[in-house]
Each structure stands twice: as structure tokens, then as C-alpha cells.
Amino acid sequence: MLSGSPLENDPVLRDLAEISVNALKDLELAKKELKENDFRMQEMNKMANERVQEMTKVNHQLQEKISFVENMTKSIKKKTLI
Numbered sequence: 001m002l003s004g005s006p007l008e009n010d011p012v013l014r015d016l017a018e019i020s021v022n023a024l025k026d027l028e029l030a031k032k033e034l035k036e037n038d039f040r041m042q043e044m045n046k047m048a049n050e051r052v053q054e055m056t057k058v059n060h061q062l063q064e065k066i067s068f069v070e071n072m073t074k075s076i077k078k079k080t081l082i
Helices: 011-081
Strands: none
16 A cells, blocks of 8 residues: 655654744745835935935035125125225
């Protein structure tokens, strides 16, 4: 008489096979979640970088305006002293 597969005859092997299948499913789900998280983090990083660039631009513009006001003030002081 031919015996069935080892999984059919050995409950320990059958349990291990089931655990392996479940572990692979869990790993696949974790991999998918990590990819989704990576995408979200990249989007957040992109938005943060854009915001930093905007703030840097505003900062530079303010520095230019301050320099302009300083130069005007110096010019006015020179004219009033002459």
C-alpha cells in the first residue's frame, strides 16, 4: 500500500507547513505595508523640502529688504550730515 505525503502522515510537519504558509503571508503583508509607508514618507519628505525651499526664499527676500533699508538709512544719515 502506498502511503500519502509526509504532511498527511505527520501532524508536526503539517503544523510546520501551515506556520510557514502563514509566515509567508504575514511577510508579504509586511512588505506591502513597508512599501506604502516608504511612499508616504517620500511624499512627506518632498512636501517638507518644498516648504524649506519656500522659507529659504522668503528669508533671502527679507535679507535683501533689510539690506535695502540699511543702505537707505546710511544714505539719509550721510545726506543729513553734509
